[in-house]
Amino acid sequence: MSVKALNLAFETKLNGNLKLVLLALADSADDNMQCFPSYAHIARKASISVSTAKRAIEKLEKIKALKKQNRFKKNKKEQTSNIYTLTIGSINMTLGQNDTRGSVTAMTRGGVTSDTRGGVTAMSYEPSSLNHQLTSLEGEREIFTNFNDFRDFCIKNKNKISFQLPYPFQNLQKGTIVEISEIGYLKNKTIDKLFEKDKSLKIWTYMFEKQEKIIKMIKG
DSSP, rough: OOOOHHHHHHHHHHOOHHHHHHHHHHHHOOSSSSSSHHHHHHHHTTTTHHHHHHHHHHHHHHTTSSEEEEEEEETTTEEEEEEEOOOOOOEEEEOOTOOTTEEEEEEETTTEEEEEESSOOEEOHHHHHHHHHHHHHHHHHHOSSSHHHHHHHHHTTGGGOEEOOOOTTTOOTTOOOEEEOOOOEEEEETTTTTHHHHHHHHHHHHHHTTTTHHHHHOOO
């Protein structure tokens, strides 16, 4: 697992299956931002079907969040799992949910370019511009732009965090209450048991996306 890859994946503005698949890949990546999980493994970690995982990877490749390379066994005839190189960098990606034409738009400081091959909008800023924007946004809305900072903040205030997950959520029972244990892990208060790694990752993702509510809960 690459902490750097996970942090970058959490910071993207992607949502839904794209973010879950990107997080699943980041969780498998090494320090070189590379991994080679099978489609079945990715689908299992993201709790989606294999076909959905394949479509998500195609979209992630189109918005340049990753590079995919075919991999073959020693006989060079039978293909095995692909090699994925995560190229998230400082890209700030958002889904083009309001674009019904299936286009990909890339926005940079220098202007706007468009591509008609997908259904995703990708926004890219030079690092200095992006950092300035996020710092300003964080000051105005009191939100975290870095996942690790957000997680540390939650763990520091663990005694003030207790909330019910929406239903359905990752096949958990209705009314599941989330808390943070004394050692900093997410706990299912309903059955007094720590969440498994995959579910914990998805809950942290949910918390990061809903962080304004979490912060409001902490501040009372």
